[in-house]
Amino acid sequence: MKKRLLPMSMLLVVLLLGLSACGSSSPAAGQDSQVPQETAADAQETESLDQEEEETAEETEETKEPEQAVQGSTEMESAVAENDATAAAASEAESPAPKGNALAIYFSRVGNTDFPEGIDADSSASIRIDDNGLMGNAGQIAAWIAEEAGCETMEILTEETYPADYNETVDQAKQEQNEGFRPLLKADEKAVEDYETIYLVFPNWWGDLPMPVYSFLEAHNLAGKTVNVFVTHEGSRFSNTVGTIAELEPGADVREGLAIQGGSVSDSEQTVRQWVIDNKD
Numbered sequence: 122m123k124k125r126l127l128p129m130s131m132l133l134v135v136l137l138l139g140l141s142a143c144g145s146s147s148p149a150a151g152q153d154s155q156v157p158q159e160t161a162a163d164a165q166e167t168e169s170l171d172q173e174e175e176e177t178a179e180e181t182e183e184t185k186e187p188e189q190a191v192q193g194s195t196e197m198e199s200a201v202a203e204n205d206a207t208a209a210a211a212s213e214a215e216s217p218a219p220k221g222n223a224l225a226i227y228f229s230r231v232g233n234t235d236f237p238e239g240i241d242a243d244s245s246a247s248i249r250i251d252d253n254g255l256m257g258n259a260g261q262i263a264a265w266i267a268e269e270a271g272c273e274t275m276e277i278l279t280e281e282t283y284p285a286d287y288n289e290t291v292d293q294a295k296q297e298q299n300e301g302f303r304p305l306l307k308a309d310e311k312a313v314e315d316y317e318t319i320y321l322v323f324p325n326w327w328g329d330l331p332m333p334v335y336s337f338l339e340a341h342n343l344a345g346k347t348v349n350v351f352v353t354h355e356g357s358r359f360s361n362t363v364g365t366i367a368e369l370e371p372g373a374d375v376r377e378g379l380a381i382q383g384g385s386v387s388d389s390e391q392t393v394r395q396w397v398i399d400n401k402d
């Protein structure tokens with residue numbers, strides 16, 4: 122019995138030792154595996170947060186993109202504009218524009234009206250006929266200016282023509298003035314901004330600039346240029362047109378040219394030519 126008890130107790134001791142060894146190693150293993158598990162979970166969470174953040178960032182990026190594109194292009198444009206301005210200023214300083222760098226721009230009722238076939242100078246006020254056909258007073262003055270200045274002319278043309286009937290045009294012009302209407306213009310035939318001196322010729326309409334001339338001036342920046350103003354009229358002379366042009370073109374040197382009555386235009390060629398000679402820069 123004793124012989125049997127001894128091996129039994131030894132077995133028990135061995136068993137107990139074995140159990141205690143298992144008991145101490147098991148939590149440790151559990152702890153070890155828990156830490157990475159927790160870390161893994163954290164990492165997973167962090168990963169998914171990172172992903173969310175990335176996605177949010179991507180979304181934000183997407184919404185920012187157009188803004189940045191616009192901003193980018195605006196910055197680029199202004200940089201280009203600055204460069205252009207600098208280049209223009211540099212080229213101006215290096216090589217002053219030739220004396221003939223002028224343009225005679227005019228607006229007249231004639232070029233902006235579809236007259237019936239066979240109309241003659243007697244049947245409508247302010248119509249003149251020369252080798253080139255019908256010509257208004259402003260057109261005639263501009264032609265003399267251009268010849269004397271050695272430059273070209275450009276006519277301001279509206280998309281819609283004015284009525285052939287004089288009185289209807291007078292009424293329409295009054296309505297346009299009252300409404301502050303700006304008629305649409307046809308494209309310029311010349312690059313107006315490339316010229317240094319502008320001779321601007323137009324008829325006095327209702328004590329003011331004809332509305333198409335407002336359209337023209339508001340579409341152009343004539344800063345840095347000399348603008349010589351010529352008006353044809355039936356008694357009102359310049360009215361306040363020179364001051365109005367100076368307001369519309371604040372950077373331009375706006376000068377009073379000549380005010381010529383419609384009926385006196387044919388006698389004023391010498392006066393016009395002399396003015397150009399006397400006032401060439």
Ligand SMILES: Cc1cc2nc3c(=O)[nH]c(=O)nc-3n(C[C@H](O)[C@H](O)[C@H](O)COP(=O)(O)O)c2cc1C
Nearest residue numbers: 229230247257258259294324327328355356357383
């Ligand atoms: C619509 C209209 C309004 C006019 N208003 C005036 C005016 O207020 N004062 C004036 O002296 N002449 C006025 N006139 C006359 C013109 O200024 C004058 O006939 C001018 O010489 C016409 O030039 P053009 O042939 O180039 O159109 C007016 C003419 C028109 C057609």
